[in-house]
Amino acid sequence: MPRSTIALLLSAILALPAGADERQVNTLAEATSPAQASYDYAQTVRNEVRASLKENPDRPSLEQAAQRLDQLAAWLDTPLPRELGTGSRPLYFRGVDVQRDLAAIHVRLGNTGKALDALETMQRYAWLGEAGAMVLGDGAFAPLRGEPRFQAILQITSTPSRMLKDFGADSPYRERLSVEERIAGLTQFWSDAREYFVHFDNAPQLDWNKTYLEFLPKVMAAETTFDYYRVLMQLAPLLRDGHTNIFAPQELQERFYARPPIVTELVGDTVMVIAVNSTALAGRLKVGDELVAVDGVPVKRHAEEKVAPFVSSSTPQDHALRTYSYQLLSGDAAEPVRLTLRDSAGRLREESVARGPQDLSKYEKFGFRMLAGDVAYLSLDHFDSDEGVKAFTKALPQIMRAKGLVIDVRRNGGGSTAHGERILEHLTRQAIPRAMSFMRGASIVAGHQARLVAWEPVARSAPAHSSDGDVYEGPVAVLTGAATFSAAEDFVLAFNALERGATIGATTGGSTGQPMNIRLPGGGWGRICIKRDLLPDGGTFVGRGLKPDIEAGPTVQSIRKGGDPVLERALAHLKGLR
Structure with a gap:
């Protein structure tokens, strides 16, 4: 461990509030980083306080719990934990949790003023928006709801819900969206990706500003909501990430995503039928049939022209899987797909196959x-x-x-x-x-x-x-x-x-990570990968x-x-x- 890290750990240990036991100090000293050590310590204290209050505690127990949380809050506000918190969001937000816990205890003690003080202090860390409304809507704060200060706290907490609300949050499905809504949906996804997306390095040739300008006239010209999503769903794939997508509204699912009950796969250079999951089709299609064309178009050209522009993927193997297995035959449930097949003897034939549910499975899940x-x-x-x-x-x-x-x-x-x-x-x-x-x-x-x-x-x-x-x-x-x-x-x-x-x-x-969901106009939604993962030794595997x-x-x-x-x-x- 570098000397600088050891020095920070020693400083953090010396900064522990009175009452920290040997186990807590050892836990801190063994941590991989000062920020992680501070986070673990704060969580340990919170867990111990919660455990001490499980079974109808008396007033002295509540007062002791409040004292411990006061000490923890004071420690989190000292220079070292505060500085570490600027680089560690989980550590930073322990300040929110501690003030919330403290407020709840003061409510139980009947200390209305101190409870409101703690909730106001919580606002210094973050305005929690919808999450804050859920926290403050907890039954623990029911005695405060008539207090003007509590109502003011609720109003401040709700600020992100107003200032950061998705453009699609209040836009239900309609067959036609206004041009303003269509532009707003494009802007929402584009700007959120610009601010939060973590894998721009996997699309090194992408000019995100230019992309916005190219899509702007396209969404303006898309008069129906179906046409709009057909344009918009081609935006996310440009980011080359399997956890970053745009999805059509529920009302359009059957027009975009219906598939016949068969599974195809690119095997070497050949597209094969590898499963037939329909009793009605089992006599017409066989595992091992080669798929030669789709609706009269050679299968590779069909994949390149009709499927690939809508495929969000992180790697060539991910792209091939989605293109030739998951999305190859997707389309309108009302329109059968015409397949040109070659059997094992080399004979060509055509089959018209409806897009619909499967009723037969070839393998046992978790077998x-x-x-x-x-x-x-x-x-x-x-x-x-x-x-x-x-x-x-x-x-x-x-x-x-x-x-x-x-x-x-x-x-x-x-x-x-x-x-x-x-x-x-x-x-x-x-x-x-x-x-x-x-x-x-x-x-x-x-x-x-x-x-x-x-x-x-x-x-x-x-x-x-x-x-x-x-x-x-x-x-x-x-x-x-x-x-x-x-x-x-x-x-x-x-x-x-x-x-x-x-x-x-x-x-x-x-492809792995944590996506952020976005509500888009007309009931559609998108997601953007906001967590970047590396191998335990620091190596790269996302995108590879x-x-x-x-x-x-x-x-x-x-x-x-x-x-x-x-x-x-x-x-x-x-x-x-x-």
Whole structure:
């Protein structure tokens, strides 16, 4: 640790308020940075205060809790934590939390004046807008609602809801939007990206100002809301980020996003049908059919002209997946799509296929099974919920007895990183590594001539540790592909950093982060990636993807034979480790 960091840590430790125990000091000294140390300390005190007030505390307990929070608030307002807070948003906002906690305790004590003082002090840190309205609408502050000072606090808190409100917030769907609304929607997305987007470096040739001027006459000329969104949805892809998109209103979903119940994929240089998810179509379309043309247009030209302009993607592999799998056949539900197909014998035919729901699935989500050689296999198809964690936990007794484990995240499009960590906790006794995360700080005008972008670290919570329960210590292989995305990539990067086993398959999608949602005129919405993630060692993977240790993938022949070369390669790898 650099001497300057040690000096700051010592200063922070010396600045601890009276009553800090040895454990808190040790926690602070072991932290990776002074800002993180200060954040962790403030959270520890808050958690201890909350724990002390769980069961109908008496007045002395409430007064003691208020005293501890007063001390913490005073400490947060001393020069060192205040300075550290300028570069750490999570630490800075602990001031908001402490004043809110303090106000709630004073309400319980009947100290109306002190409660209002704390809420007014909270305004010095931030005007919280909708979040503040939710906080102050809590039942804890019901006794204050008749107070003029409290009403003034509510009014100030609501300021961001007025000054920063999305142009689309009060604009419901209509078949035609005014030209002012159309311009406002373009301006909203463009300006929010200009201020918050974190991956402009992945689109180095993009002139964002010029782009705005080019789109302005297009949105002005788009008379219907359908035409407007057809123009607007081509804006986000220019930023080259899979977490940055524009979506049409619900009322237009069936015109833009309806798909036939089949799955296609670019395999080498060939577009293949890899799944038919409809009973009615099963006799007409076959897995292994080659898709030659769409509506009479050669499939590659159709993809380039009709699909690619609407594809928001971070990497070439992400772009290919979205273009040839997710979006290739999207369109109006009322219009069937005409497919030109070539079967395994080389015979050409045409099929008219309706865009509509699927009624047949070819695989079991979160499927678990034991494979040859006593190898356990589990697919983790998403991290949107804890379904995968439950499936892993249910299978854990069998996994513990297995001679090898394959975890398949090839179809995992992400969700919550925490769900992946709960699985990794059963594969290691080490702390789970995490991505390094940053957000954009304020643009700085240097000498009134140059604008800078400062990166503000996002404080990370304490690392997850291995489970107190069973930990599988046998060989592990993780299967990856271009559809391994977002939180699934967080899972893979942690697995790699742990050096727990091999990854096998194809490079991941190369896109993770935290999007900010934007309401657009006519009921549409957009999102912009505002969190920049790096590998635990500082390396880059967004815009590149995580390469597997062993490359493997499907072929035209393997698809037609129903094989899985990636899984077969993983089994061979695990067998070779014995």
